[in-house]
Amino acid sequence: MREFSLPALYEVPADGNLADIVRRNAAQHPDVAVIARKVGGTWQDVTSTTFLTEVRAAAKGMIAAGVQPGDRVALMSRTRYEWTLLDFAIWSAGAVTVPVYETSSAEQVAWILSDSGVTACFVELDAHAATVESVRDRLPGLKNLWQIEAGGLDELNRLGKGVTDETVDERSSVAKADDPATIVYTSGTTGRPKGCVLTHRSFFAECGNVVERLRPLFRTGECSVLLFLPLAHVFGRMVQIAPMVAPIKLGLVPDIKNLTEELASFRPTLILGVPRVFEKVYNSARAKAQADGKGKIFDKAADAAIAYSQALDTPAGPPVGLKIKHKVFDKLVYGKLRTVLGGRGEYAISGGAPLGERLGHFFRGIGFSVLEGYGLTESCAATAFNPWDRQKIGTVGQPLPGSVVRIADDGEVLLHGEHLFKEYWNNPAATAEALADGWFHTGDIGTLDEDGYLRITGRKKEILVTAGGKNVAPAVIEDRIRAHALVAECMVVGDGRPFVGALVTIDEDFLGRWCAEHGKPEGSTAASLSQDPDLLAAIQTAVDDGNAAVSKAESVRKFRVLPAQFSEESGHLTPSLKLKRNVVAKDYAHEIEAIYAK
Template identity: 55%
Template sequence: MREYSVPVLVDVPSSANLTDTVFQRAEREPGTVSLRRKAGDDWIAVTAGEFRDQVAAVAKGLIAAGVGPGDRVALMARTRYEWAVIDYAVWAAGAVTVPIYETSSSDQVKWIVSNSGAKAVFVELSSHEETVREVLEELPELENVWRIDDGALDELTAGGAEVSDETLSERRTGRGIADLATIVYTSGTTGRPKGCALTHDNLLFTARNVARGPLEQLFVTEDKAVLLFLPLAHVFARIIQVVAVETGTVLGHSPNMKNVGPDLQTFRPTLLLGVPRVFEKVYNAAEQKAAADGKGKIFHVAADVSVAWSRAESAGGAGLGLRLKHALFDRLVYRRLRAATGGRLWVAVSGGSALGERLGHFFRGAGIQILEGWGLTETSAPSAVNIPGANKIGTVGKPFPGVTIGIGEDGEVLVKGRHVFDGYWNDEKATAEAIDTDGWFHTGDIGELDKDGYLSITGRKKELLVTAAGKNVAPAPLEDLIRAHPLISQAMVVGDDRPFVAAVVTLDPEALEQWKGANGRAGATLADLSTDPAILAEVQKAVDRANASVSKAEQIKKFAVLDIDITEESGHLTPTLKVKRNVVMRDFAKQVDSLYG
């Protein structure tokens, strides 16, 4: 088995826990700005002392309300400042946070709350409270439902006024690295979500080794700021929040994942994290705006130059002619793209699925380096990540300090390290299947390690399609290339036990508005456009590009364009925009069957 290890850089003492830095920084430098809280269109500075005081006040309220050491407290809210306060307050009270996606259904809420045994739940909006109350009678262990937008934090603060600082200190310091910090439920692309039990050690070890290791330039310098907009119920955003708190990086929260642009302009982050679909939409929006302004050809040439410049940099450096072209388009195109992100953003971290290689080169050439990383909920988010100055586009980087990555005989990626979870909550069987007797966590991803230790993810074991002819096909790389087309929203490759590989595709309603105006299709519906010859030709171009990357046996022979988009709201995507394949196959079985008719 091929392995690659990176030595531990930062150890974490057994007495440490996630709240230490919050309380210690407030003692050392109480006036330092730690966060910026959204208030209308403004950002209000929150100092280290103010953040500690709010965390302590809510923690005292939780203690007064009967929340004890090890009790589970659920949290259902959008990405906002109060999420951080509640998370750290739960930990300061000695309890365990159980995140719930704010888009979850009542059945999903019932499962997570009952499976985790949560004693209380925070919700943000009245709609969230209604979702919980729909199943309240089936949750006998749930004692409290606190609504953030109904004064819950003020209520808890008042209720905990009589709890002494000594009591809070005893409760807070009574938890060490071995204790459970959170139960993060997987997003559930197949079946019911499983609860991943992550300890204080899992999160602290990860945060401190990432921040002092591969991503030190992003966090441990002055004037650094990170804006979060991905759901904090997902471990990816959560670990970045912990890293920001650990390093003193100014942290901001944007609750609107679908319209984060205005917050980028006003917060002006130096670091951003997102999933590939976010970066695809940024590129597509820039391309469409250029086309609307009559500058589509200029944009396409600028994009080609940006990609060429980045590839040349990877190969040793661009020549004089390419450097001159790059400088020209920096003034005409790239500078405007950077300005749209606030003007200070120079690096972003991408995870969740693969970022197209061309897209990675485009953004680097435009002055925003996207660092791909890889990991799972079970590994506290990252196991590998690219770094500034050694970003090998097309890979997900090297293991971070303290991590060993191996490739099994069947190509499965295996992982060891202190960041690997304790196991699935109340599911010993699933835990035993995931972690073998040698301590390797079996990720389910298929990948390769190159001679320098860079990892490439080529597919997912459970998602490998096997055609009727016995050909193994990894759908994800094909889907990523198709989805990169500006008019396409989602793509799902099919072909399991079928005579050939095919795909179902959905169109992006936002992108189509510009296209309709430019192509005389005003008033056309998605249903109209799903059979429009011009649209079908555009989809065929995307399929042809994907097919060029694989062997003939793996190529997509037919496709169907659905007359609706698939979204999280429709139940076909997870909150992190991953396709729920089984749901799509169930709901669009007729369309898939028609491809083989």
């Protein structure tokens, strides 16, 4: 058993709540732009004073409509300015936010809203309102339904005209640090999602310590963050609250479809995303270079960036020749890539899934360090992350200051700290199982080095045992295979089988370009090319790269290319893009059998 901890850098308020942040910012930084909204395609800054006024107005409307302290209020919307406004308004009304993914099915919405017992609900679009209405007969406690795109905030403003600022301030002081701030329903790779109760203390301990440990990245009046993650996910929620704690400017966009343009217009100094975002940036840049006839230059520049970053971890540092080469490529390639990322930032924080070491070295080598972290809904997002000044690529960093990470005798990662969740809503049995002996049992397998840096090597429940008795952690090889531009998803199989195999889906964004470069018919699909020798050879290179990271007994010997991508709509991915392994195994049982056919 091994454990590591760091002292807290932030003192959690004894009896405060998250609504206090908005009032504090208005009092201490009245003219600082704490958030930006897009109006007619143009970013408009909102000062802390203006934001407080708008939060109070929305809270007044909720109070006038009968929302009581402790009531659960659902919020179903894409990432946008109004999401953050309403989140803080719900807290200012003394209520508890229940986020709902805007892609949720009617059945999922019915479960989350009924289990949490919401009394009011905000939705964004007509489709969202229709989904809630379709299950309203199963929601006897739901009294109010407001739609953002149908004048919901204007209605709140009208309702609250008779409510005073003093009334709101009194109401916003009702909740204490250990009271629930939000109930976040876990994505649920198996079974129904559980409602994870996160307190105001959880977020203060999480966001306050993240900001203080990464203070150079959170300089008030200088730094900014662009949020494009779903706010129904706890990582997105942390990205929303931490800038307010700092405070620095926060911009919000609904998705990553036009991310390059959004980065260019907002020009953030800090980006927080998931590995797929950084994989797309790399793969898109490489594909564009190849299309422009500069593929060889890009590949040489990438190799130089990786070598340069790796040399930074050696006592002697990069040799003179590599420094010269790096400087040349900085003008030819790296500077352009940093411009694509907004042109002002030097750091990003990545979480939600593992980031490959090669990609980590590539980005640090071009002068844009991606600091990898690790966390769960139950740990209020990051429970470990790489510090800006002591990055160790290949790890998920050191524990959140003020918390403890322990590796149990069986390799499971255990956590302790103020940032942890309080309980699973209405589920004492699951709570007792997860919070045994004062420690949260993550279900993840990992190791701690002598400096307290954590490596995650797999999931306890996902460990495969081959017919030969070999334990295989799928995550290690899956992450390496998925790093290939053509690969969208990869799922390793082999439990009880004679060897390890894999199911692979093709990234539709890159398939067309690959087809054009390799003389395949226009309009070709993954289904039509599933047995194409050239495509199979390309995927084999990805598999070979993955196999290089594991022993022979753990390596993938055969794979199958599937005809379609996994998606949330198909039921194979959770809203946070995690594989539903049991569903994939059931739906593609014939493909798995084909791997092991004689």
